[in-house]
Amino acid sequence: MAPGSRCCLLLLLLLLLGVLGAPALGDPGPLEDVVIDRYYIPKICLREAQMGDFIRYHYNGTFKDGKKFDSSYDRGATVAGVVGVGRLITGMDRGLQGMCVNERRHLIVPPHLGYGSIGVAGLIPPDATLYFDVVMLDIWNKNDKLQITTLSKPQRCNRTVENSDFVRYHYNGTLLDGTPFDSSRAPWCRTLLHAELFPLPGTVIPPQASLVFSVLLVDFHNPKDGVSLEHLEVPETCKRRAVTGDFVRYHYNGTLMDGTLFDSSYSRNQTYNTYIGKGYIIPGMDQGLQGVCVGEHRRVVIPPHLAYGENGAGDKIPGSAVLIFDVHIIDFHNPADPVEIETVFRPEGCNVTSRHRDFVRYHYNCSLLDGTRLFSSHDYEKPQEVTLGANKVIEGLNSGLLDMCAGERRVLIVPPHLGHGESGARGVPGSAVLRFEVELISMEEGVPEGYLFIWHGEPPANLYEQMDLNKDGGIPAEEFSTFIKTQVAEGKGRLMPSSDPEKVIADMFQNQDRNQDGKITPEELKLKSDEDQEKIHEEL
Numbered sequence: 360m361a362p363g364s365r366c367c368l369l370l371l372l373l374l375l376l377g378v379l380g381a382p383a384l385g386d387p388g389p390l391e392d393v394v395i396d397r398y399y400i401p402k403i404c405l406r407e408a409q410m411g412d413f414i415r416y417h418y419n420g421t422f423k424d425g426k427k428f429d430s431s432y433d434r435g436a437t438v439a440g441v442v443g444v445g446r447l448i449t450g451m452d453r454g455l456q457g458m459c460v461n462e463r464r465h466l467i468v469p470p471h472l473g474y475g476s477i478g479v480a481g482l483i484p485p486d487a488t489l490y491f492d493v494v495m496l497d498i499w500n501k502n503d504k505l506q507i508t509t510l511s512k513p514q515r516c517n518r519t520v521e522n523s524d525f526v527r528y529h530y531n532g533t534l535l536d537g538t539p540f541d542s543s544r545a546p547w548c549r550t551l552l553h554a555e556l557f558p559l560p561g562t563v564i565p566p567q568a569s570l571v572f573s574v575l576l577v578d579f580h581n582p583k584d585g586v587s588l589e590h591l592e593v594p595e596t597c598k599r600r601a602v603t604g605d606f607v608r609y610h611y612n613g614t615l616m617d618g619t620l621f622d623s624s625y626s627r628n629q630t631y632n633t634y635i636g637k638g639y640i641i642p643g644m645d646q647g648l649q650g651v652c653v654g655e656h657r658r659v660v661i662p663p664h665l666a667y668g669e670n671g672a673g674d675k676i677p678g679s680a681v682l683i684f685d686v687h688i689i690d691f692h693n694p695a696d697p698v699e700i701e702t703v704f705r706p707e708g709c710n711v712t713s714r715h716r717d718f719v720r721y722h723y724n725c726s727l728l729d730g731t732r733l734f735s736s737h738d739y740e741k742p743q744e745v746t747l748g749a750n751k752v753i754e755g756l757n758s759g760l761l762d763m764c765a766g767e768r769r770v771l772i773v774p775p776h777l778g779h780g781e782s783g784a785r786g787v788p789g790s791a792v793l794r795f796e797v798e799l800i801s802m803e804e805g806v807p808e809g810y811l812f813i814w815h816g817e818p819p820a821n822l823y824e825q826m827d828l829n830k831d832g833g834i835p836a837e838e839f840s841t842f843i844k845t846q847v848a849e850g851k852g853r854l855m856p857s858s859d860p861e862k863v864i865a866d867m868f869q870n871q872d873r874n875q876d877g878k879i880t881p882e883e884l885k886l887k888s889d890e891d892q893e894k895i896h897e898e899l
Contacts, residue, residue: 390469390488393450397464404459408498410443413567414455415497421490428482428489437496439567448473451491458495460535466491496536499569510573526579527679535569578616578681580662586646587660591685597652603636606775607648607691608790614683621675621682630689632790641666644684651688653728659684690728690792692774698755699772703796709764715748716805718856719760724796728772733786733793742800744858748808753778756795763799771795803856811867812843814852823881833878839868 408414415437420429431438440446442455450468458464468489470476478485520526532541540563564570601607608630613622624631633639635648643661651657661682663669671678713719720742725734736743745751747760755773763769773793775781783789806813819825826842827834834842843864846852857863869875873883 390467393454393469393472394467395454395464396466397462399461399463401459401461404462406459406498408442408456408458408495410456412442412498412500413439414442414458414495415439415565415567416455416458416493416495418491418493421492423488423490437565439497439565450489454491455493455495458493458498460495460498461537463492463494466493497534497567497569520576520579521581524579524581525679527577527677529575529577531573533571533573534565535571540564540570575617580681582662582664584662584664586643586662586665588647589658589660590655591658592656594652594654597655600650600652601635601648601688601691603649604634605636605691605693606632606634606790607651608632608689608788608792609648609651609686610689611684611686614685615677616681616683630788643682647684648686648688651686651691653688653690655688657686657688659686692776692792694774694776696774696776698758698774698777700759701770701772702767703770704766704768706764706766709767711802712762712764713747713760713799713802714805715761716746716808718744718746718803718805719763720744720800720802721760722798722800723756726794727788728792728794746805746856755793756797759795759797760799763797763802765799765801768796768798771797804853806853806855811855811863811870812852814846815850818886822886823884826879826884833880834884835878836865836868839871839879840864843867 417431417437418429419427419432421427443452445452447455448468450466450472453472454464454466454468466489468491470486470488473487473489474483474485476485478487483489529543530541531539531543533539610624610630611622612620612625614620636645638645641661643665644659646665647657647659647661661684663679663681666682667676667678667680669678671680676682722736722742723734724732724737726732745757745760747757752760753773755777756771758777759769759771759773771794773795775790775792778793779787779789779791781789783791787793823834824830826839828838828841840861843852843854847854854860854863868879871879871884
């Protein structure tokens with residue numbers, strides 16, 4: 360055949376083979392090198408196998424007719440080894456290089472790159488072309504370091520984990536090809552001593568496997584940690600800060616470091632009330648509430664050794680959990696506190712002030728220290744009226760109304776032991792500190808305790824005769840009332856101040872009408888001073 364004809368025939372043969380794809384999967388003829396078909400390449404390929412890398416892979420090995428001669432799948436174990444250093448048949452050594460994890464290849468290995476003219480007795484005949492279907496599972500090198508990729512990081516990160524910190528975290532563990540081998544359903548705790556990969560008990564991890572952990576850090580602390588404070592909002596005016604022994608009322612939200620809510624006083628619509636610094640609450644909160652102001656918003660971060668320790672509490676606080684309390688201080692007081700009095704306005708030339716047993720009229724607004732309005736006399740038609748010292752108002756308000764001038768205005772801070780106590784009252788929470796804005800409208804001089812009427816001088820010597828206006832030997836209610844009103848009008852005596860003088864006179868008459876027959880006899884009429892003296896003699 361002429362040289363030109365041979366060239367045309369060869370070109371036609373090459374074109375035909377290209378159309379049929381024979382060099383890849385058909386009859387390769389006398390191949391010079393391994394044939395590689397990358398029939399699946401992952402979208403993400405962070406690394407390709409290179410000479411000297413340690414790899415793990417699965418494969419099926421067949422002859423041209425599809426007959427299987429070997430399979431790692433049948434043995435239930437992957438193949439592991441170093442690529443490109445002559446530990447594999449040459450064709451496999453070449454065909455595995457450049458592969459990505461999870462990549463799949465078809466390899467056609469000619470005899471001279473496989474088992475040659477000798478073959479493998481009973482398994483691979485001489486001069487056999489070998490077909491391999493390979494999937495790459497793992498690639499690593501002895502020079503590799505721990506690889507860390509931060510997937511998400513909070514905008515606010517005041518502290519990062521250091522050696523000897525105690526961490527709580529969730530994780531998913533997979534092999535490099537994505538096969539899961541373990542996952543935490545609850546936080547799995549371990550002291551982080553140094554960064555290294557470690558096998559987990561009870562899991563199936565192949566030898567020489569690279570491990571991938573997707574980790575969510577729940578919280579961490581160090582046994583040397585103390586309480587961490589963050590002052591979120593502090594009132595501009597803070598006259599006093601809480602100290603050990605004070606009784607504090609506050610609202611709070613309690614969360615774990617990942618934001619999980621475990622408790623809230625707001626959900627109960629009731630403040631938490633406690634003494635601080637006396638061990639009634641967890642040590643971290645005992646410390647965290649020191650120095651608070653009324654109205655302050657504070658964040659208290661408490662490590663577990665100052666909270667609920669390794670055992671946690673209930674089903675909402677895990678063991679070794681760091682706790683975050685966002686607190687709002689409603690009020691606080693000390694059992695030794697007196698009424699706090701601030702004079703807002705005092706008229707000039709104030710010479711007469713309210714005293715014990717005086718009858719006073721006043722306006723008031725009552726609220727909690729956080730501004731919650733409770734009561735106001737302005738809601739009624741008339742001012743409030745009371746006799747000071749008659750146990751008709753709470754002790755703290757009574758004290759705050761003493762020594763006031765008419766027209767004077769005050770602000771009173773009344774601690775609960777001088778207010779409504781631990782039980783509170785209708786509309787008033789237990790152990791609440793109260794704030795009163797009071798204005799004294801008027802006052803009348805009172806009478807000693809137990810008296811309804813007092814003489815400005817000595818009473819008449821013939822009192823009964825003067826009181827018996829018609830001289831019939833008996834004093835009915837009308838005569839009694841007329842006589843007392845005359846004494847008051849002439850300035851000879853005064854009634855106990857009251858908004859209802861007629862009732863005071865009626866009470867006086869009833870006290871003197873001892874047999875309740877509607878009139879007072881000479882034997883029945885007695886001055887209170889005489890009655891008190893008789894009682895003293897009886898006691899003696």
